[in-house]
Amino acid sequence: MLSLSVLSLYLAALVAVYVLPGPDMALVMATSASRGVGAGLLTALGIAASRFLHVMMSGLGLAALMATHPLLFDAVRWIGAAYLLWLAWKVVRAQPAPEGAPR
Missing domain, CATH: 1.10.287 (Helix Hairpins)
Structure with a gap:
């Protein structure tokens, strides 16, 4: 307490x-x-x-669980990195807005 x-x-x-x-x-x-x-x-x-x-x-207690199981921590870390790369890929592939279009 x-x-x-x-x-x-x-x-x-x-x-x-x-x-x-x-x-x-x-x-x-x-x-x-x-x-x-x-x-x-x-x-x-x-x-x-x-x-x-x-x-x-x-x-x-997720932090304690990840501290005792390094493989789980690595899996979460790599999944997070893959998600960030996917977001970056979407930004790179996005079409630019036409001139005069509202932002």
């Missing part, structure tokens, strides 16, 4: 992280400005879902 002092320090850090604008907020603002409020809300929802997933996996 966490002591009250550790819990209050954790909550203060958590509030600071969520209140101060960062790259997530910049992404939401840029998406909202270029594609509209709906797209901005979907972006914010995606960010919230990824944070929730990260917290749940941490809470369930």
Whole structure:
């Protein structure tokens, strides 16, 4: 069980992280400005879902599991690298927007 002092320090850090604008907020603002409020809300929802997933996996001991099973850690790392390469490939292969098209 966490002591009250550790819990209050954790909550203060958590509030600071969520209140101060960062790259997530910049992404939401840029998406909202270029594609509209709906797209901005979907972006914010995606960010919230990824944070929730990260917290749940941490809470369930996924970090400890990966620390004790290096093969599992390597598999997750290579799958993540493959996903990033796939995203890069999609960006490279994307057709440029026609002149005068809204961005």
